[in-house]
Amino acid sequence: MTLNIILLGPPGAGKGTQARRLVEERGLVQLSTGDMLREARSSGTEMGKVVAEVMDKGQLVTDEIVIGLIREKLESSDAPGFIFDGFPRTLAQADALGELLGDMGQKVDAVIEMQVDDEALVRRITGRYTCGNCGEVYHDETRPTAKDGVCDVCGSTDLRRRADDNEDSLKTRLLEYYKKTSPLIGYYYAKGELHRIDGLAAVDEVAAELSAVLARL
Numbered sequence: 418m419t420l421n422i423i424l425l426g427p428p429g430a431g432k433g434t435q436a437r438r439l440v441e442e443r444g445l446v447q448l449s450t451g452d453m454l455r456e457a458r459s460s461g462t463e464m465g466k467v468v469a470e471v472m473d474k475g476q477l478v479t480d481e482i483v484i485g486l487i488r489e490k491l492e493s494s495d496a497p498g499f500i501f502d503g504f505p506r507t508l509a510q511a512d513a514l515g516e517l518l519g520d521m522g523q524k525v526d527a528v529i530e531m532q533v534d535d536e537a538l539v540r541r542i543t544g545r546y547t548c549g550n551c552g553e554v555y556h557d558e559t560r561p562t563a564k565d566g567v568c569d570v571c572g573s574t575d576l577r578r579r580a581d582d583n584e585d586s587l588k589t590r591l592l593e594y595y596k597k598t599s600p601l602i603g604y605y606y607a608k609g610e611l612h613r614i615d616g617l618a619a620v621d622e623v624a625a626e627l628s629a630v631l632a633r634l
């Protein structure tokens with residue numbers, strides 16, 4: 418039995434934080450198009466150069482590029498399931514994902530909408546930093562590292578802030594979310610696949626709500 422879950426929500430909703438827990442707890446594979454695109458830009462490929470500017474402005478990268486990245490990962494993996502984090506972000510991406518999974522004899526099992534208000538998103542995004550080595554996600558106020566400047570998980574001192582985690586870029590990212598991604602809520606609701614959880618609760622409570630949804634599938 419495979420399990421494919423989409424975490425849907427605006428930037429800062431807590432998708433990456435919860436996806437990492439699901440990887441640890443259930444052995445699923447996290448597919449974050451944001452992480453894949455950041456990897457592409459830091460490796461200096463032609464595609465990386467094209468996407469860097471778009472990402473820094475907070476706009477969406479083309480469907481063609483992100484669908485290509487996801488296709489590659491799906492085709493080369495024999496994981497027991499995937500957590501899609503930050504994908505799909507447009508209706509065209511949602512259609513493409515349905516087709517790709519269908520070709521593998523699989524489907525989207527649940528779409529979890531993480532509901533958070535815009536004010537909380539600004540606080541979350543402007544306080545976020547991550548470990549450049551293992552990807553652990555921290556926050557200045559709600560989840561700082563135990564030891565200043567050192568990752569709790571792997572001990573690395575390579576803690577980073579994202580170039581697009583500023584209020585200006587966040588404004589564009591939120592507009593893109595409401596214009597192009599929020600229609601997916603209706604899309605998956607109509608398919609009977611949508612579940613909503615309160616993303617404003619503490620990390621452990623959100624994780625418990627998420628587990629409860631998955632237990633009911």
Ligand code: ADP
Pocket residue numbers: 426427428429430431432433434435541542544545546554555556557559560616617618619620621623
């Ligand atoms: P997303 O992947 O949806 O953009 P992240 O998981 O990276 O969001 O979380 C954004 C920021 O908010 C991070 O700094 C993270 O530590 C913090 N965060 C995540 N979930 C919660 C929560 N439930 N309560 C408070 N802060 C949270």
Ligand code: AMP
Pocket residue numbers: 428450451452454471472473475476477478479480483502503504505506507510581590
């Ligand atoms: P994230 O890490 O999910 O916050 O994504 C960071 C940035 O990468 C976004 O603001 C977009 O520019 C780009 N991006 C990530 N995922 C997608 C996607 N599915 N479709 C289009 N652009 C994306």
